[in-house]
Amino acid sequence: MPDSPPRTAPRVNPVQTGTRARDYVNLTFSDSWINCYEVIDNWPDADCGDHALYPGRISGTNWRWNSSTLYGNFLVNPKPYYAAFNTDFAPGGYSVRTLPPLETARFKCYGSTADPCKF
Secondary structure, eight states: OOOOOOOOOOOOOHHHHTOOGGGTOEEEEEEEEEEEEEOOTTSOOEEEEEEEEOOEEEESSOOOOOOOOOOOOEEOSSSEEEEEEEEEEEETTSOOEEEEEEEOOOEEOOOOSSSOEEO
């Protein structure tokens, strides 16, 4: 008789078993920051500042991460800008992973040195 493939446990739907999501998952965020970028045509985008966020943790019972208010940069060039959220995180029971940057849509700044936009 040929070797049979190893059996794997069936996937369990928490809704069917009555198990709550809070019994499974928590995410701890560390080394998190927001970067501001100015879009530069045909060159790497210019970094217009970064702002650290304090470490946070979310779970099934505590699903919101409230960071303090960030006061950012004055943007003076009438060009497109965007922000990127960067973080390292650890799912409960696993090692730290790095999340690819999450970017906002581009937005235009119509500021000047006398009346800058604020990021």
